[in-house]
Amino acid sequence: MKRKILLLSFISLMTIFILSACATNDEPAPEEDSDSMGEAMDHDMEGHMDHDEEPNLTDSTGENELEIPAALGSESDKEDEVAYTVRAQKGETEIFDGTKTKTLGYNGDFLGPVLRFNKGDKVKIKTINDLDEETTFHWHGLEVPGEADGGPHESLKPGEEKVIEFEVTQEASTLWFHPHPDGETAEQVYNGLAGLIYIEDNNSEDLGLPDKYGENDIPLIFQDKTFDDEKQLNYSAAMNEDGTVGDTSLINGTLNPKLTVNQEKVRLRLLNGSNARNYTFKLNTGDSFEQIATDGGMLNEPEKLNEITLTPSERAEIVIDFSQLDAEDELALINDEDGSTLLPFEVSDQKGEDSDLPDKMNDFSITDEEKNLPVAKKVELYGMMDKVTINGKKFDPDRIDFTQEQGDTEVWEIYNKPDEMGGMVHPFHIHGAQYKVLSRDGEEPPKNEQGWKDTISVEPDETVKVAVQFKEKGVYMFHCHNLEHEDNGMMGQVKVE
Missing domain, CATH: 2.60.40.420 (Cupredoxins -  blue copper proteins)
Structure with missing residues (x-):
């Protein structure tokens, strides 16, 4: 579209x-x-x-294996309690070989880890601002009390910290977290503050969906950036009042990524984490895939599609069956908005799990x-x-x-x-x-x-x-x-x- x-x-x-x-x-x-x-x-x-006339994204050369965000471990040993520390901090990241780019991240130099919850969990998160500017911690898509939501009113000054507590009451979904300070959100997200949240429940665990994190269950944070001559993220130079778009595509912070997969069904959790760019995701071969989830939960049944458009902050979970695609072809996920190659796939000769998607996934x-x-x-x-x-x-x-x-x-x-x-x-x-x-x-x-x-x-x-x-x-x-x-x-x- x-x-x-x-x-x-x-x-x-x-x-x-x-x-x-x-x-x-x-x-x-x-x-x-x-x-x-x-x-x-x-x-x-x-x-x-x-x-x-917005700049086209440069095609991924596929020379770098896709980085997979770390899954943050809980600091609590109680079965139904999850405790995390999430720290906003400055860093340096070697996005380009031999060059350190100044970036922001959560618990690291760039982007953030995946936080994992189960429905019914009691969650405690200590948020710490180690930046030299005010920020907030917004839990995008989470149904939490207003005081824990992390909107502009919940700003933390440099050096401040705050503990939030809530119970997870919603169903399985892929959500995310990012800053939300009044008037400064765009620059902080652009510089790297973004991470994913996975929620699971009894239903999702019984569906038999691909769920091996980093193997056949892959998080994908899509962002576009403009780098200056020094390979730095110069937001003030790149900023556009109507929405900042760049010419360089990053996925999970990886430049020129590729994803190596086995011959099996692979679940891709798509997040449009860009400031303003829309993406229309499509396989370069025209082959179909199946969407299994929206922003906040499973669809009732898999929906067969040839493309899907996501505007900023939208998510979708899709499943591609690489056992049915011709591995001799050059396979890639492209952005049909400009025809750019986002993520080439390298299909190994290894057979993966033989599984079928369920006919019914939800009762929405x-x-x-x-x-x-x-x-x-x-x-x-x-x-x-x-x-x-x-x-x-x-x-x-x-x-x-x-x-x-x-x-x-x-x-x-x-x-x-x-x-x-x-x-x-x-x-x-x-x-x-x-x-x-x-x-x-x-x-x-x-x-x-x-x-x-x-x-x-x-x-x-x-x-x-x-x-x-x-x-x-x-x-x-x-x-x-x-x-x-x-x-x-x-x-x-x-x-x-």
Whole structure:
């Protein structure tokens, strides 16, 4: 699926701009709309990301075996208790041979380890800020109390630490964690602060899915970067107000990666961990694969696909059967957005496990009651560059935009209002909850979105309805997960009481 980004010619843009100065708009414009958009255009469109002309990713040469993040060991010896220490720190990483690049990481120089939970676990995490700037620890996709969520209000100063505790109440899923300081999230993620969370439950363990970590169960964090002449991550030089994209692809922090696999079914846990780039994952041979999970849990049954698009922060679990693919072919996972080769596969002559995917994996459903609920909250996403808003407003940490009762299910209607440039995709994320996608422009969502989600892509002029329930109390963010848009104020707050 290609981006549906509508761009006008320069002449048309200037015509619209001139006319807009004279015309009377029957609808009240959102806060900072008309004049601010005009000011943005007056800056020669320098800050706007032309997505049709964003830099292509360089193809992976496949010269480096993919790095597999370490799985962090629990510090507790109790059966149903997990204790971790997660430290945000500065580091140096040899991304390019012979050169040390300054990076950030969790419990290491770059990116972070995998945290593993089981449903029912009592979790205690000591978070430590060893950076020289404020940061937070946000548990993206976890249903936790607001005070443990790690939003902008939970900032830790350099040298500070905090212990959070919660019980894992949700089903098996692939989640992640990253910083969320107000106005500084994009740069900290760009420089390396990101890690994965695995949740397992009785159901997932009984499904017979590939589960040998690092062998046939592979975590994949996709990010794009721009390196300067010194092979450094110079965010201030690379930053784009409409979303920072780079020309260099990293997977799990590995440059030019390849993945060696046996002739068996291999489970790939995909995370779009980029600031703003969308990925359409596809096999270069055109062969199909099966999606087994969304952001927050298993699909009811495997969904056969030839490609899948993930916007920033979205996850999907897919299974590729390498025993059925021609090992003589040059196999690779590509990004169909630009045709770039992301991850070449080297299929060994070793036979792996002979297994079948189950016909039924979950009992996810949308009830008639949920389908018939009235819209309780309307969210209008609008703007570009630093002129982005939600419902005409920028983020204010002292303002509560919505309230909702704990345990109540409400329908949120998210509309992506086109701007003078036509608009761009906004990945919409709600903290502290997994939600159900009810419809896209009034139509039933595709089957591979009929599962738990915490981020949903919304195209220009598209309306998406989701059913949202919060299990815990607290204040939670909702925002565009284009990280530059988030930092520029495309964010609001819901208080759960």
